[in-house]
Amino acid sequence: MENQYSRKIVSGAFFVFLFGVLGAFVGYLLRFILTSNLSPEDYGLYYSCLSLIGLFVLFEDFGLNSSLIYHISKFRVEKKFKKLKTSIFTVFLIQLFPALIVSIIIFFSARFFAINYLHLSENILKGVLVIKLLAIAYFVQIFHTLILSILQGFQRIKLYSFVNFCRMLFYFTITWLFISLNFSVISPVLGFLISYLFIILIFSPFALKLIPKAKICFSKKLTKKIIFYAFxxxxxxxxGLIIGYTDTILITLFRGLPEVGIYQTAQPTARLLWFFAGAFTTVLFPLITELKTKNINFLANGIYLLYKYIWIVIIPFALMAFSFSRDILNLFFGPFYSSGADVLKILAIGAIFFSVVQINGVVLNGMGKPKNYTKIIYLGAIINVIGNIILIPIIGITGAAVSTMLTYIIMFFFSFVELRKFIKVKIPVLKWSETLIAGFVSLLSIYFIKN
Structure with a gap:
């Protein structure tokens, strides 16, 4: 039984990682095309608008997608197919109307945001159009997210990974097409919107086939269960949205669009390091729920092995990003964006700690303890906002990176405090120390050779 689940985790993680890396490569090509064809101001404008829209995702998700994944996994094991099907449609209906209302509000407030958030005095119409198109994409996203939640809940991890990769491929291709037609900053917006529409049309039949043929029986009791887990x-x-987007939003407010552009080349480069842990967490979430439902207790050993090897994998890549930060940004984005080298160095260190936070978070959620993970995220959000408000006006994008790194380190320690309340996992302190020392020696060697 243990071998069966180990194979599931390794096989699923391999496909998530493979398509994740391919998707990241396509995403990197997309940013390369954008930085080559857009001015730093337009590049910064697009990502400032994306960050703004990203903050409103809460009003479309409500935590219900994670709740849906949990309940699909649970009801599959218990063979309660009526409840399973009802859960899917309950989540969809709860999300639909708030998402529509928020989308309409953003759409008709586009001019307000263009003037007061983007600080546009000229080309206001350009900013307004970008925000309006992203408002439409905001609503369309709920159908895309529902498809992914169904695939993940039913543990169709290979198809789940392929869907994400295809969306990035469509996003890149459509953006490149519109850039060649001189649509300027509107190009990535159209690529973003149309890629979601294509994915929904192509993959919704696959998701619908997985839903069992059972009667839908809406009930207050089930709805409460779904909402209480999601709350x-x-x-x-x-x-999490505050941690993910406030840095870009505050850079927009305090420093301007060109610095947003620089930050938005260094930050996604550092986030490539998230794929190593992310590949496992995507597979782990529904599996942990299944293991908990079946009362299978070899979870602690599996988590220990993940801890043991995740740093061995991630630290060499983090050191490469740290050592060659300026060269990487200069190679892919040009000399102007290489000034984000210090940001990339700092965020690469932060990514090492965040890899473990990802694992601990998904274990807590999968065990049905989302409240405990919420404590960790809230602590991180408070530290991140305070750090950004203090540091960004003083040292700009470097301050945003320092604030984010400190947030990840503090979350790293507190995630263990919360997890060990429910499962006595071993922490491979010796192995981590050896890896860090070896990495530090390698780093000194690289600097010696470079000099």
Whole structure:
């Protein structure tokens, strides 16, 4: 039985990682095309608008997608197919109307945001159009997210990974097409919107086939269960959005669009390091729920092995990003964006700690303890916002990176405090120390050779 689940985790993680890396490569090509064809101001404008829209995702998700994945996994094991099907449609209906209302509000407030958030005095119409198109994409996203939640809940991990890769491929291709037609900053917006529409049309039949042929029986009891599980996740999602987007938003407000452009080349480069842990967490979430439902207790050993090897894998890549940060940014984005080298160095260190936070978070959620993960995320959000407000006006994008790194380190320690309340996992302190020392020696060698 243990071998069966180990194979599931390794096989699923391999496909998530493979398509994740391919998708990241396509995403990198997309940014390369954007930085080559757009001015730093337009590049910064697009990502400032994306960050703004990203903050409103809470009002479309409400933590319900994680709740849906949890309940699909649970009801599959218990063979309660009526409840399973009802859960899917309950989540969809709860999300539909708030998403539509928020989308309409953003659409008709586009001019307000263009003037007061983007600080546009000229080309206001350009900013307004970008925000309006992204408002439409905001609503369309709920159908895309529902498809992914169904695939993940039913543990169709290979198809789940392929869907994400295809969306990035469509996003890149459509953006490149519109750039060649001189649509300027509108190009990535159209690529973003149309890629979601294509994915929904192509993959919704696959998701619908997985839904069992059973009667839908809406009930207050089931709806309460779904919402009560989602409620703490909603708050952790809110805090996660704050951590993910406030740096870009505050850079926009305090420093301007060109610095947003620089930050938005260094930050996604550092986030490539998230794929190593992310590949496992995507597979782990529904599996942990299944293991908990079946009362299978070899979870602690599996988590220990993940801890043991995740740093061995991630640290060499983090050191490469740290050592060659300026060269990487200069190679892919040009001399102007290489000034984000210090940001990339700092965020690469932060990514090492965040890899473990990802694992601990998904274990807590999968065990049905989302409230405990919410505490960790909220602590991180508070530290991140305070750090950004203090540091960004003083040292700009470097301050945003320092604030984010400190947030990840503090979350790293507190995630163990919360997890060990429910499962006595071993922490491979010796192995981590050896890896860090070896990495530090390698780093000194690289600097010696470079000099």
């Amino acid at each position: 703490p996740i909603m708050f952790s999602s809110m805090a």
